[in-house]
Amino acid sequence: MLQYDDSAFYFVALSFITLYIVPSWYSIISKVNVALFSTDEDIGAISRTSAEKQKAVELKKSSKGLKTLNSTGFIVNFVLTLLCSAIFLWLYFSVQSNGEVNSFDPFNILQIDTGAELKEIKKAYKKMSLKFHPDKNPNNPQAEATFMMVAKAYEALTNPVAKENWEKYGNPDGKQSLAVSIGLPEFLLNVDNRNLVLLTYLVVMVVVVPCAVWSYYSNSSKFGEKDVMYDSYAWYHHNLNEHTLTKSLPEVLAGSAEFRERNLTKSQADKDEIGRILARVKSHMQKPSYNHPVVLKGNVLLHAHLARETDVLSQSTGEDLRYMLRYSSSLIDAMISVCKHQESLKAALNCIKFGQYVAQGMWIKDSELLQLPHFTEKEAGHAAKGKPSAKTIKEYMAIPNESKKGLKEFTDEQKEDIFKCCDILPNLAVESKVYVDDDEDDNVYEGDLCTVAVTLTRKNVAEGEKAGLVHAPRFPFPRREAWWVALGTKEGKIISIDKVTSAERVVVHKIKFLAPRAGHYEFDLYVLSNAYVGFDHEESVELTTQDASALPEYKVHPDDAELDDEPTLFEEMMNANIEADSDSDEEDDSDEDDDDESEEDGIRELTEEDLKKRELQKARKKAAAAAGDDSDSDDDSDVEEVHAD
Structure with a gap:
């Protein structure tokens, strides 16, 4: 019997605290590293043009510096981690100094030096036994346990047998079974x-x-795929359908569950400000379908961003708009997934185009040239007039820099920004091919697995390089360039729609589907940018399928036909189980039946002559049993009678 101590608890506590402080310190160090040591490229705060400088400055303010760590969650976690780390160190040094799990040590129990003489042992025993005697400590289990330990210790040092057991096995009672200590502190076990x-x-x-x-x-339980709330999905399912137009999507996004608490107007001043902003952007808005204050506020703020009227926003409403734009990308992706579930191609394409407008801070009737830095409707109008004229962004990019219109009032630095932006904007080449995998025949038959391979080549990206961040100075967060690839029927049903996020110069995206029944089909293939307006690609994909009955007859090779007749592994296992079951049933029969069966089994291996001899012997036995005569002669006569019969 050993006295319980805290040694095992130290190890258990160290293990549990380690499970918390290791990932916690990793998280803290990562956030501190981003706040203090991250580069501008790491947080997307790059300024390739002067138009991006303000965005880069704002990103640095929100992502770098000690002020970025001034959040309740980070501070609470940091304090708890420091506290747990201090406890960890205390436990660690406790284990170092007294980390051995308690073992039976009679000298330690009697509180005397190791190797003390018998006189000193007796004196210590007498002193401690009187101190912890149960008669002097009634109703004290701890004193009683200590008294028993003192007696055991005295016995281990004075009794030759007990001493030998203690020296050999560590216990005065001899060899004992393994004892495991409880990983709880001692005070919890105190009565x-x-x-x-x-x-x-x-x-x-x-x-x-x-x-x-x-x-x-x-x-x-509130969040579904892509960390989007289930209430938002329900809202999208209710408002999105095949007739949804792009101009109604700001209101749909404004009603997302993620914004409802944030956009709740709390004072009359907030309502008055929303009214003033509404007056500025009302001409850009579709008539609202919902007059709920939360939806109305979000709708107005989004239109202020799309109409480039953010200068009228106060600091509070500006932060609310920034909050909405932070989550806009994932929420628009969720809207597209809902359209995909509804198989509504037109609504999905409108959602993708809405994402482009949100990224560039422009709206439906705006010129595509407003994506260029410093451009306004005035410069866009100049560029569309004269020769060479350009009404689309692609046309403007194709014009040599020295011949570009609308730059008369710009400085050399501003012109350089525009030329630089034209180099950043995508120049995408799209190629498509339809084929059937592992098919030597060029014909496509009903039920074949068809593949539409769409090859995207970024001509503005050099070999071995990758596409950089999207040039979107009015969107307050960095965005990666991506492309939506959609394949649909002429009736507007979605076959496939996927987001291709690879930044490689050449990307191949494959769409697989089963070939429809015999006939000629035309599908619409769309390649749309996630952040740029005017770079969408559309083409028709044709497919002719033939009836499967036109396929040549498949002839089975003779070797393959023989393989079909062989039992499968499952059939062999089943047959083996049946034979095993029959053998077990035979073992339960009588001894006489066992003898007969063993003889029958032996007959299968005998010749015809041996078989006749066995039949003759069996006939003799039966005749002898019937007549009750044991003589050999009688057996012979009985056998003859049997054969005669």
Whole structure:
């Protein structure tokens, strides 16, 4: 019997604390590294043109510096991590100094030096036994346990047999089974603290744990794919259909569940400000379908961004708009997924185009040239007049720099920004091919697995390089260039729609589908940018399928036909099980039946002559049993009679 100590608890506590502080410190160091040591490229704060400088400055303010760590979550986690780290160090040094799990040491129990003489042992035993005697410590289990340990220690040092057992096995009672210590602190096992322990256990198990589980479940159950709330998906399903137009999508996005708490107007001043902004952007808006304050506020703020009227926003409403734009990309992707589920190609394409307008801060009737830095409607109008004229962004990019219109009032630096932007804007070449995998025949038959391979080549990206960030100075967050590839029927049904996010110069995206029944088909292939307006590509994909009955008859090779007749592995296993079951049933029969069966089994391996001899012997036995005569002669006569019969 060993006295319980805290050594095992130290190891258990170290293990559990390590599980928390290691990932926590990793998270803290990562955030500090981003805040203090990250480069501008790491956070997307690059300024390739002067138009991007303000955006880069704002990104640095929000992503770099100690002020970015001034959040409640980070501070709470940092304090808890420091506290747990201090506890970890205390436990570590405790293990170093007294980390050996308690073992039976009679000298330590009697509180004497190792190797003490018998006189000193007896003196210590007498002193401690009187101190912890049960008669002097009634109703004290701890004193009783200590008294027993003192007696065992004295016995281990004075009794030759007990001493030998202790030296050999570490226990005066001899070899013992393995004992495992409990990883709990000693004070929890103290009888005096049992009420406190039970109360603490009750509070933790009945209050703390259920509340933590409920909090986690209530928060996590609100979110679906891509961390978009289920209420947002329900809202999109209700408002998106095949007749949805692009101009109605700002209101749909404004009603997302993620914005409802943020966009709740809390004072009359907020309502008045929204009214003033509405007056500025009303000409760009479709008549609202919902007059709910939350939806109306979000709708107005989004139109202020699209109409480039953000200069009228206060700091508070500006932060609200920034919050909406932060989550706009993932929410628009969720809107596209809902359209995909509804198989509505037109609505999905409108959602993609809406994402382009949000990225560039422009709206439906705006000129595509407004994507160029410093351009306004005035410069766009000049560029569309005269020769060479350019009404689209692609036409303007194709014009040599010295011949570009609309640059008369710009400085050399501003002109350089425009030329630089034209180099950044995508120059995409699209090629498509329809084929059937592993098919030597060029014909496509009903039910074949068809592949439409779409090859995207970025001509503005050099060999070995990758596409950079989108040039979107009015969108306050960095965006990666991506392309939506959609294949649909002429009736407007979606066959496939995927977002290609690879930044490589050449990207091949494959769309697979089963060939329809015999006939000639035309499909619409769309390649749309996720962030640029005017670079969308559309082409027709033709497919002619033939009836499967026109396929040549398939002839089975003779070797393959023989393989079909062979039993499968499953059939062999089943036959083996059946034979095993029959053998077990035979073992349960009588001894006489076993003898007969063993003889029958042996007959299968005998010749015809041996078979006749066996039949003759069996006939003799039967005749002898019937007549009750054991003589050989009688057996012979009985056999003859049997044969005669």
